Amino acid sequence: MILEVKKLINSREGTAEGRFEPALTERDFPTGFLLRAPAMAEYHLARQGEKAALQLKILCPALIQCDRCLKQVERDYRFATDYLIGEADWTGEPELPIDGYGRLDLDELCYQEILLNLPSSLLCSDDCQGLCPVCGKPVEAGCSCCQNVGDDRLSILKQLLS
Ligand SMILES: [Zn+2]
Ligand SMILES: [Zn+2]
Known part of the structure; x- marks a missing residue:
């Protein structure tokens, strides 16, 4: 899923939103973490002056092995992140997965966010x-x-x- 951020900033309506299934089946995740169903993501992009504000929400239905009791359990992880994206993001050294034309790779961004936000130890419940x-x-x-x-x-x- 590619989001044309630069195009949107220059467009008349200036907003875009939608839901999609990020392509994650070929990706590597930490040991003990498996997706038991496709992840779902929602994005909302709105022009903000010369930039665009992006809100990304991800739901990961996971099957994990608890680090403490080693039990396999289903856990749903939800992540939400806000970004402010502008020209510097597609001209300079991009921190986001965005190309020189201002096209943001949402699948890649979802993958990065999941890795970044997963807790360092996976637990069946927080008080395991x-x-x-x-x-x-x-x-x-x-x-x-x-x-x-x-x-x-x-x-x-x-x-x-x-
Ligand atoms: Zn015992
Ligand atoms: Zn446990």
């Missing part, structure tokens, strides 16, 4: 308790060693209360 240090099973699943710890605490509590 990881694996039991004794038996190596997920704490959440309730292994017997974890339950014993709980029972001990409970019996101490019972003693205190009696």
Whole structure:
């Protein structure tokens, strides 16, 4: 998906928006991260003086392996970024994936944003308790060693209360 930013700045209407599926199937992602369905992106571009303001939203339906408990879970990541794009972006050293004619490669931009915004450790939930240090099973699943710890605490509590 190519967005003609320069053309839009010079056009009469000065806005463009739409939804698309960024082409990401051939891309490499960090270990433990897979797309379980195509990503979806929405863009909104509006002229702002000599520049164009771009709003990009990306939804990534992912299948990840949790870094802490190693469980495979479905997680949806949503990213939203705003850019202000002007002539300097397609004449000088471009930071964005944009060519000399002011054409922005939205697929490439989506890919870069996903890599940039993915958390450095992928977790099934932000408060994942990881694996039991004794038996190596997920704490959440309730292994017997974890339950014993709980029972001990409970019996101490019972003693205190009696
Ligand atoms: Zn986990
Ligand atoms: Zn255990």
